[in-house]
Amino acid sequence: MQSWLVRVWDLGVRSFHWGLVASVTVCAITGFLVGRQALDLHWIAGAVIAALLLFRLIWGFCGTGYAQFRSFPLSVSAIRQHLAQALAGQPERHLGHNPLGAVMVYALMTVLAAIVLTGVVALGGVAKQGPLAFAMPFADGRSVLSIHNLLAYALLAMVAVHLGGVVFESRRSRENLARAMVTGDKQALPGETAPPRAGRPQAAAMIAAGLAMVVVPGIVLLAHRPGHGVPPATLDAAYVRECGACHMVYPPSLAPAATWNAMMDGLDEHFGENASLAPAVAAPMRAWLAANSAEHWDTRAAVTLRLVDPVTPLRITAAPAWLRFHRSIPASVFAAKPVGVKGNCAACHSDAATGRFDPQNIEVPE
Ligand code: HEC
Numbered sequence: 001m002q003s004w005l006v007r008v009w010d011l012g013v014r015s016f017h018w019g020l021v022a023s024v025t026v027c028a029i030t031g032f033l034v035g036r037q038a039l040d041l042h043w044i045a046g047a048v049i050a051a052l053l054l055f056r057l058i059w060g061f062c063g064t065g066y067a068q069f070r071s072f073p074l075s076v077s078a079i080r081q082h083l084a085q086a087l088a089g090q091p092e093r094h095l096g097h098n099p100l101g102a103v104m105v106y107a108l109m110t111v112l113a114a115i116v117l118t119g120v121v122a123l124g125g126v127a128k129q130g131p132l133a134f135a136m137p138f139a140d141g142r143s144v145l146s147i148h149n150l151l152a153y154a155l156l157a158m159v160a161v162h163l164g165g166v167v168f169e170s171r172r173s174r175e176n177l178a179r180a181m182v183t184g185d186k187q188a189l190p191g192e193t194a195p196p197r198a199g200r201p202q203a204a205a206m207i208a209a210g211l212a213m214v215v216v217p218g219i220v221l222l223a224h225r226p227g228h229g230v231p232p233a234t235l236d237a238a239y240v241r242e243c244g245a246c247h248m249v250y251p252p253s254l255a256p257a258a259t260w261n262a263m264m265d266g267l268d269e270h271f272g273e274n275a276s277l278a279p280a281v282a283a284p285m286r287a288w289l290a291a292n293s294a295e296h297w298d299t300r301a302a303v304t305l306r307l308v309d310p311v312t313p314l315r316i317t318a319a320p321a322w323l324r325f326h327r328s329i330p331a332s333v334f335a336a337k338p339v340g341v342k343g344n345c346a347a348c349h350s351d352a353a354t355g356r357f358d359p360q361n362i363e364v365p366e
């Protein structure tokens, strides 16, 4: 039987597909395996996914025949018919997506879009970064982060089903579907011709450019707004002078007002040192500490460190959350130079003075 090749997947569909494979892989590795330290790479790959999804949305209307959404509609009757034919061992041939494949395409795109959206919300609320940092409370960001994580597991499962489906269909139809997604071509049977509809790449490029001209500056503008509940980076001058004499200056957002009050009450016996201050200096400092204590801010550090250790409430480094964050660090690292003591936050957190404690700004010295 004579056969020849037809172009099924155009360059747009193939670029989208393999771009997605690459960016989802980067997100999965940075998200599941590396963790917070790789947050930058994680969100950049997430932004690539968002851009690819938007492109695919446009291409679903402007692409060539099999790229267009109308060539693979979501249809319950078509799925039923396809399943019935498949069970009878006589599935109808589809050069493009078959009805079940179409379900998978739409489901994957929907879940990916949901992962991107929950990711932006979580990034804003938990890390106070990205376009939603100005608006998202920490608590909401944390809830949405657990949805983001659940969706990521769901996506892994769907990818597994998708791969299983590709292997199954490739065997059944004796046609390497993965290779077809690389070359774009499939073996045509007599009577099968290339898709009748031509693509409109210029229209797609214009829509994409127009969208990018609005969306990109919008995101950049939003991302530059001050974060919701992020304390100001500059501290009271008297506080920096007096309390920075012996150790790093602790931003007041790292402990609750009760801790700061108790500390001001006992400055003459401050961790074995006399750190007492003249009343004229102490009174306004006490007021300033109370007005800027952890209860007033919404960063991860402020929200988690406001719960102190009941026995040693004056030690930030005894707070349950502090111990949790640092449990993987051996005591010897804190004791050795250049850290010295646990309370020397700035030795590992380059943004410690601002009170932000961004995961990207952590580096434990050798
Ligand atoms: C005379 C030196 C000195 C001065 C001045 C001083 N401190 Fe301290 N501070 C210490 C020492 C010593 C420790 C204990 C360090 C250790 O062993 O970890 C300490 C610990 C702390 C801790 C606990 C750190 C942790 O491990 O959680 C806080 C918070 C703190 N100081 C705040 C202040 C504030 C606020 C002021 C200003 C009102 C101040 N300090 C002024 C010497 C000083």
Ligand code: HEC
Binding pocket: 035, 036, 037, 254, 300, 301, 316, 317, 325, 326, 328, 329, 333, 334, 339, 341, 342, 343, 344, 345, 346, 347, 348, 349, 357, 358, 359, 362, 363, 364, 365
């Ligand atoms: C020896 C280095 C070191 C010192 C000193 C240190 N940290 Fe950390 N901190 C780390 C590391 C590493 C992590 C990340 C741990 C992880 O993700 O498993 C971390 C995580 C954190 C986090 C969570 C950040 C996030 O969003 O994931 C906070 C908040 C934090 N530290 C606050 C503090 C404060 C406050 C101090 C000082 C009182 C301090 N750290 C001292 C190394 C240090």
